[in-house]
Amino acid sequence: MSSVAVLIDHDRGVPPGGALEALTAARRLAAELDVPVNAVILGDSELFATHGAELFAACASYGAAGVHCGRHSLLADYGPDAWGAALAAFVEAAQPAAVIAAGTDRGAEAMAQLAARTDLPLVANCVSVSSASDPWQITRIQWGGSLLEDVTLSSSLPLLTIAPHSVEAEPVPDGAADIETVDFAPDLGPEAERTLVRNRVTLTEGITLSTSPVVVSGGRGVGSAEGFAALEDLAELLGGRVGCSRAVTNNGWRSHADQVGQTGTRIAPEIYIACGISGAIQHWVGAMGSKNILAINIDPEANMVTKAGYAVIADLHAVVPAISDEIRRRRDRPLD
Amino acid sequence: MRILVCVKRVPAVGSRINVTADGQQVDTAHLGFTTSPHEECAVEEAVQITERLGGGDHTVAVLTLGPEESAEQLRYAASVGGSELALVAAPGGLDWDPQRTAAAITAAVAELEASGGEFDLILFGNESADGGNFQVGIRVAYALGRPIVNGIKGIDVNGSGIVARRETDAGYEVYELETPCALGVKEGINLPRYPTMKGRLSSRKAQVAELDCAEDAAEGGQARRRLHRPPERASTTVMLGDSAAAAPAVVDLLDELGVL
Ligand SMILES: Cc1cc2nc3c(=O)[nH]c(=O)nc-3n(C[C@H](O)[C@H](O)[C@H](O)COP(=O)(O)OP(=O)(O)OC[C@H]3O[C@@H](n4cnc5c(N)ncnc54)[C@H](O)[C@@H]3O)c2cc1C
């Protein structure tokens, strides 16, 4: 039977949250189409032996009725050509009603590889999909989320990626049902070997900018690389990380790894402290997932100030050290 | 080494994006235009690669598909080191669907290669700043029979081999490709240089080749109905002060949020 197929963009057996969001989105579409949801997992025999059970259980909890396991020695690790070719083989054999993946680096890339191979349209970063009419009506994000685009999709096989965090991953309410697994063995040619991951290097462990509960960010208003010392100090006191705007990375004051925004990192801290940042839309889309925002700016009209929940209208060079001093004072002499 | 970079002209939007009344385009009445940061870095990377190889025979061509005015983005690329400039004419074409865009660029690459020789490396941005389709480069590379990896933040060239590093949450993955190949580049791979006065002057005189191969590119299956802004979070800003004396109020807030 036909199904809505969901590519699980795992990393050597570890499913990212995005795949669970994609399964959740797929459930709604599958209900509309009155077909089941099937997951597609690519790997080699060892991967299925060590991580299969865990992956299948996760898929079942998020509503998959079945799993198509694409097995091949070239699928031991990720590779865009290998994944694209394996997906094309799956589509050819299983004739799904639609194929969905999370709009993550891997999900987006593998789906584009599939789209190129099948010459089908691919709608990237969808936030809502309706199959009720022909052509399908879809809303997707543009400009990293600053703008929405309603599109229609005419295709014999809709290919979609789901914008990260646009759907909250929800397990099926009445518990996971038994899941059926079916193997397929894609015939992968030499082209699949052109782009395999050859090596991995780990640089950071622990909290990253995207997972930090506190982010203290600086913009052009900080004025220099040295000016960030006061922000580093405050971030350290709060167990957080330092972020920055593109004006800062462009000036070479900080590494791009610290940049928040459309072409930087999306953050979602408990509080974002934005110092000397005007709040251009491309910066804002990276920061808008923050639960609370405190803007420190000399300009009360700055976009960051008008959009923030809290603001201090003053020179950051005076305010930031004063906040650190106040924290130290309270820690040294706790009130009783 | 012969390198091609594909760049797209996009409006330079500020604090909010306005849409035209018919919902078909970003209202650019009061806006300048720019190149996506990813693509700006791709141009810089291409120039740095040729510089590392010793300049000379190593060249950087730059291609854009769009309206006449896109020549502005090509000239900017020329001012920082691009040499061969190609404008694929697409009337009103900033908003073509990704399949059609890819078909037109594929045809243009074939035309440029027929006259000037094969590109050893084609660089794209990871995604376009406006459309964000995450696919044009991949479609073009596939149609040309070349491998491509997206999300690249480091490139080393040794002989006909290319080592490319792709950023992950924890560090990076390493890919090894043989030329000819393509890569999708992310901002942060380098710090783009600013054009020098000399670069700016000579780019004004640079030749822009106009290609009309986009005419045959068929529309894809994705069609725009309407652009609109997402609902804005209603916000009232609580003012905590207008001097360093606001510090205690800020620390009270941090305490309340449980992050102290
Ligand atoms: C396609 C595209 C993608 C982009 N992606 C990103 C991205 O990922 N991230 C990003 O950040 N930008 C991005 N940008 C750039 C963005 O448009 C802005 O140019 C940038 O965010 C501005 O940085 P800024 O706020 O630090 O600088 P400015 O806009 O110059 O603002 C500086 C602010 O500091 C305040 N200030 C000055 N002095 C002080 C002081 N002493 N104390 C307190 N306040 C002070 C000023 O009032 C002002 O509000 C992108 C642009 C494009 C076109």
Ligand SMILES: Nc1ncnc2c1ncn2[C@@H]1O[C@H](COP(=O)(O)O)[C@@H](O)[C@H]1O
């Ligand atoms: N109109 C265009 N002209 C030149 N290059 C483009 C165009 N559209 C997209 N590209 C290239 O393809 C990449 C991916 O675009 P997209 O699939 O729209 O996200 C961009 O970063 C550019 O390098």
